[in-house]
Amino acid sequence: PGRSSTVSIDPSGNPSLPRTPPYPTQSVHTLANGTHVRLKFSSIFYVAIPHTCSNFKMMALMASLQLDSTLAVLCLAFVASCIFLVARSRKDGARGSPPPSPPALPVIGNLHQLGRGRHHRRLQALARSYGPLFLLRLGSVPAVVVSSPSLAEAVLKTQDHAFCSRPQPRTARGTLYGCRDMAFSPYGERWRQLRRIAVLHLLSAKQVDSFRSLRQQEVMGFVERIRAGAREGAVNVTELVISLTNTVISKAAFGNRLGGVDPGVVRHMMKELTELLGTIAVSDVFPRLRWVDWATGLDARISRTAAELDRVIEKTLAEHEGSRGNDGEEVHDLLDGLLSIFKDGDQGFRLDRTDVKALILDMFIGGTDTIYKAIEWTMAELVKNPREMEKVQAEVRQVAAGTQGGVLEEELETMSLLHAAMKEALRLHPPIPLFPHESIQNTRLHGYDIPAKTRIMINAWAIGRDSESWEDADEFRPERFMDRAMDYNGKDPRFIPFGAGRRGCPGIAFGMRLAELTLANMMYHFDWMLPEGQDPESFEVVESNGFAPALQYPLILVAKPL
């Protein structure tokens, strides 16, 4: 008594029942123990009871049997649908919902769509058709291309915990001690420790400051070489700038203690290393075809370069170890700094000898090509836009007026037009136009599923020319940076020549101090023009081929001393 239960059975299961109810909507029965039972028939569902059953117990039994079998059918259907759904979701999980992708060819996938260089341009064109996030299959390797500021922000900042690793290409594994360096290291505790050491001990503001007189001295020498060259005719600016940046990096890393190795050999080795690192090995895109790298001679080239590099660095290391302590333990160069951590450790982390060598190579890889390209591109754009050059020159000459010997580093701070011209050149020509990351876990980006270990290529070049972010995006207009508090740190995803987030470039200060000081002195000491027969309108600022292009032809200019 007081308790009731409802049993509903759809009569449509029994087609012999008419749909309109000729049945009572309720009936009351008294059971053998005297309990009264009120049986309600829902107005929607009717209990299907064969006419032959007059006894209530029999009716109840029949009803419960029907119920049981219906429930059993329902349960079976439910379990079956669950199995189906789980199976489907597993299948979907494996495939997920991938980003859109251009049609791929069998075996090579989308490799043919990358072209033979200037990949950033081809990828920008593909982004126009497939959107700012699309998937390529490079041989058997999936790679997602990111081409808009908002997606770059997601990859480099908001979701950078998922996208903070790097692929380890064959050439980097072969030359950088199995990617024991920082730049190519997979994300993890080792990378964190290396990064901390690099940021605190190699590239900190204090360390960068400590190289001030080195920069000043080398830039003065550079000015003198231009002056000497100008007396002969036009000057090969590219060559002189490359030589300057190499010398500064080499002296910052090793001082003058090269262990008897000729500076020219160091320069040659680093050139070979950067060239190799810009090479895509067949096994990078077809991991099963390792033998092709051997057959094409790439393996031999990698081994030769690695052995030669190791020999050179071992010699400089030996000389540094020999001279340690002879000068009152004063740290002079980056290798000295690394050796003290090798010997004494740092916050419980001790570098081994291979770590020291790999980290010092990172300084060369990071700094050599990038700084010279930043200077070369800015100079080329200023020559192409003489009115902008005049404005920068006027500012530099006014700020540094009366300074003996040229522009000093402390004077750079107030040269806002110079900074703006440099930023504008880096927006149009980021020295690393496409930089790679790798996902470390399955994740979702922009509504698409990205599996772990997918390569992510950030097209900084396309982002710098995004027409929604930049008016007349292909024009060189430094004034657009005059009233924007946009810096190199990547906080604004529209401008990321140095990347951003936890893998962002740690060498910004090191690189830009040298680049700005060099450019300021070029502006201060000389008037620049194209050689006779060329004019700014017909002068084309064209990229070379390759993964990280420079100017297609060396920049040859006439320098008129002030």
Ligand code: HEM
């Ligand atoms: C104009 C000069 C430079 C430019 C445009 C530049 C650009 C970049 C870019 C785009 C990245 C990748 C960022 C990312 O993945 O989010 C990077 C990483 C890196 N750069 Fe630079 N760089 C410059 C100068 C330097 C210098 C002078 C050094 C060292 C002396 C350096 C050392 C590194 C290192 C070690 C990394 C790897 C960081 C990591 O993976 O944790 N860079 N740089």
